[in-house]
Amino acid sequence: MSHDMSEEKLPESHGSAGEVADHGDPFADPGLPAHEPRRTDIDERAAKRAERQVSLMFVISMLATVGFIASYVAIDPDKIVYIFPLGHVSALNFALGMTLGVALFLIGAGAVHWARTLMSDVEMPAERHPIEADDEVRADVIQQFRTGAAESGFGRRKMIRNTLIGSMALVPLSGVVLLRDLGPLPEKKLKDTxxxxxxxxxxxxxxxxxxxxxxxxxxxxxxxxxxxxxxxxxxxxxxxxxxxxxxxxxxxxxxxxxxxxxxxxxxxxxxxxxxxxxxxxxxxxxxxxxxxxxxxxxxxxxxxxxxxxxxxxxxxxxxxxxxxxxxxxxxxxxxxxxxxxxxxxxxxxxxxxx
Structure with a gap:
């Protein structure tokens, strides 16, 4: 006896297939989890403490840059010191490496700590849109930028802002000082023969x-x-x-x-x-x-x-x-x-x- 397979009733699926049937599209956007406020969002004392920590990092970065320049000027290039576990190394190279490394590291660490504790951490998803934006989108982006700038506290938290500017302004001096190693200044040595x-x-x-x-x-x-x-x-x-x-x-x-x-x-x-x-x-x-x-x-x-x-x-x-x-x-x-x-x-x- 022949059977029409198209009309044969298949057994009901179980497990994940059943869940798919019950819950619809498996690739649906699950959405963002509920936002959980950080301690600095609800405790102003914690926010102030984080602000002082970030500012301290930037201040130490500035001091490290000053130390870099002072080391370059004061330490004899031929001086050798013993540093455990490195052994015998150039005192000048060690001082320059340590001070510049600290200066750069603390700028980055301060920026990360600032972002994680004080800047807004609310995720704002946006649908894809054509590359060329219309006037409404442009206005929305500008408004989001202004909102982000306000929430970052860059204008309100002056201590962080000023120390960040100071550390970023001083760090390039390390590179400027190193230009001295391009060679001795010509002075009048090339003027006369x-x-x-x-x-x-x-x-x-x-x-x-x-x-x-x-x-x-x-x-x-x-x-x-x-x-x-x-x-x-x-x-x-x-x-x-x-x-x-x-x-x-x-x-x-x-x-x-x-x-x-x-x-x-x-x-x-x-x-x-x-x-x-x-x-x-x-x-x-x-x-x-x-x-x-x-x-x-x-x-x-x-x-x-x-x-x-x-x-x-x-x-x-x-x-x-x-x-x-x-x-x-x-x-x-x-x-x-x-x-x-x-x-x-x-x-x-x-x-x-x-």
Whole structure:
């Protein structure tokens, strides 16, 4: 005997299936649990105590920032101390790490404690809406923001507000202080070079760096590039590398009619021009010269200078022309300098004019 399965009565389901049948959609929004007030919501003394705790964290954060700066100034970078269980560590690094860590931690901890005890914790669900909001939604958001700001107590709890502002304002000073470690201040170290000893009454000879001997004008031929250093500087000197980094000179000879810059021509001698060898971009030594165009090229970043036109920059990242040295000859016919460069050598820095 056949049976129509479509009409067969299925047994009644039990358990969860029955519950689904009884309670409807299993994915229905259950809603939010009832809001339970915190102690600080109903006890003003507790709220005041929480306010003092948050403010104390912010005040200690400010003191830690001051301690960071004081440690940086007062502690010898070479001082080593024993800290259990770390062992022997740098006193300066330990002090800086601890003070900065405390300053940052307490700002975060204070903000969390403030939010958990004093700011409103009422959840406000909102249905999804299109990205572009209408005027009514915008007005509602602004009103919610104002309500949230009022409930946070930021304006009413002035002690928290002021200490938070103070701690947040002081913390960046830690980073500003650390900028000092970028290197020693240039002061006037880059303003003068070893050529400053030269005067018209007591000039300094130009010493060929290859032969270590003074040069005459005839030693410099058109199209050549010669490197020189000031008289009295020797390669075996203990501070030679430090001094040559500023004193290094390059000499070129250009037909006088090809020199475009009149000032440059006056500083030279019979077409011989003396320029700083130090690139004005980041201080690399210039060593490439193209005699047909009179262009000098820095090999580091390809800054190019026209030596026939006051060594002005014609390509690359260099910011200003190469400084030029005034030269002439002494009674023996040797090339000499009568003063320092017309401006500081090397890259730009804050204290220089340009």
């Amino acid at each position: 070893g050529w400053k000893e030269a005067t018209p009454q007591k000039p300094l000879q130009l010493i060929n760096m290859s032969t270590n001997s003074p040069m005459t004008a005839d030693d410099i031929v058109i199209g050549s590039l010669t490197f020189a250093m000031p008289q009295g500087l020797h390669t075996h000197d203990e501070d030679f590398q430090q001094r040559i980094a500023k004193d290094a000179l390059m000499l070129v000879r250009i037909a006088p009619e090809d020199i475009k810059d009149d000032t440059s021509k006056e500083l030279g001698f019979q077409g011989i021009l003396a320029y700083s060898k130090i690139c004005t971009h980041v201080g690399c030594p210039i060593s490439l010269y193209e005699q047909q165009t009179h262009h000098a090229l820095c090999p580091c970043h390809q800054s190019t200078f026209d030596l026939a036109d006051g060594a002005r920059v014609i390509f690359g990242p260099a910011g200003h022309p190469l400084p030029q040295l005034k030269i002439t000859t002494d009674e023996k016919g040797f090339l000499v300098a009568t003063g320092d460069f017309d401006e500081p050598v090397g890259p730009s820095y804050w204290e220089r004019a340009r």
